[in-house]
Amino acid sequence: MRKIMIEMLYRAKLLSKINISGTLELMGYKFKVPLSGGVGLHNIYEKEDWMTDVLNQSYAFTQGVFLDIGVNLGQTLMKVKACCPAMKYVGFEPNPVCVAYVKELMKANGFINDQLIPIGLANETGIQLLNFFNTGATDSSASIVENFRADQTDRREWVPCFSFDSISKSIGISNIGIIKIDVEGAESYVLQGMKETLMREQPLLLLEVLPIYSIENTERMKKQHAIEQLMTELNYRIFRIKKNKNLFSSYEPLNHIGVHSNIDDVDYLLVPFSKINKFNLH
Secondary structure, eight states, rough: OHHHHHHHHHEEEEEGGOEEEEEETTTEEEEEEEEEEOOOOEEEETTOHHHHHHHHHHHTTTTSSEEESSSTTHHHHHHHHHHHHTTTTTEEEEHHHHHHHHHHEEEEETTTEEEOOEEOOOOOOEEEEEESSOTTTTTTOOBTTTTOSSOOOOOEEEEEEHHHEEEEHHTOOSSSSEEOOOOOTHHHHHHHTHHHHHHHHHHHHEOOOOOSSSOOOSHHHHHHHHHHHHHTTTTTTEEEEEETEEEEEEEEEESSOOOOOTTTTTTEEEEOOOOOOSSOOO
């Protein structure tokens, strides 16, 4: 009944004028989903079922801290809490609108032992422009990479960015088990900025790398090569996460990510060679 009411309010263009809440059920857990001026609606219709499957497999491998780099509206946060409620979660998000919403989401669901850090991660410390590509305040395609998309930039906002290695001691994060990185083209920057941490902790990496589409897209090609070179240097193996109707299907081992245009083939699991035999890669 609540979902029907929310849909009616959305169609009547009234949802953005009120604050109510909905629910999302994942693996038997029911999460309260705030809808603050319409922000958060996407969470009620969250459909990345494959991610829940991959997280379940990963938790059998490690119980360390989960780092979520690119939190957006807390989509991954709820999956983490559904799969392993006791796992420590630390999220990084530079968009202040998203930060305000996720704080509300965490409070509504009693996530009192988890952290949200309102910064972006990159390969250096300073302020950078976050480029938005649509009018939505929580644009999930926003990127600190200049001209990453062909779409015209809707607006830009200055945000604070840090390399993870430069702040890891101050925020006291250790025993890192899994790192998810979804930062719209800035993946190589984030990885370079946490190189020391990766060498020391050897966590699993869940990485989104959007398609290059063609060899003429030289800037995306450079960033993809930078990821591959760093992973080779750190002795990681790359596996593409294959899906079937939004469900996990298998892991495809890769020597190179390559040039492709399939938006379903953008998610990767990166595993240290020293730990591959302990992880079920079927």
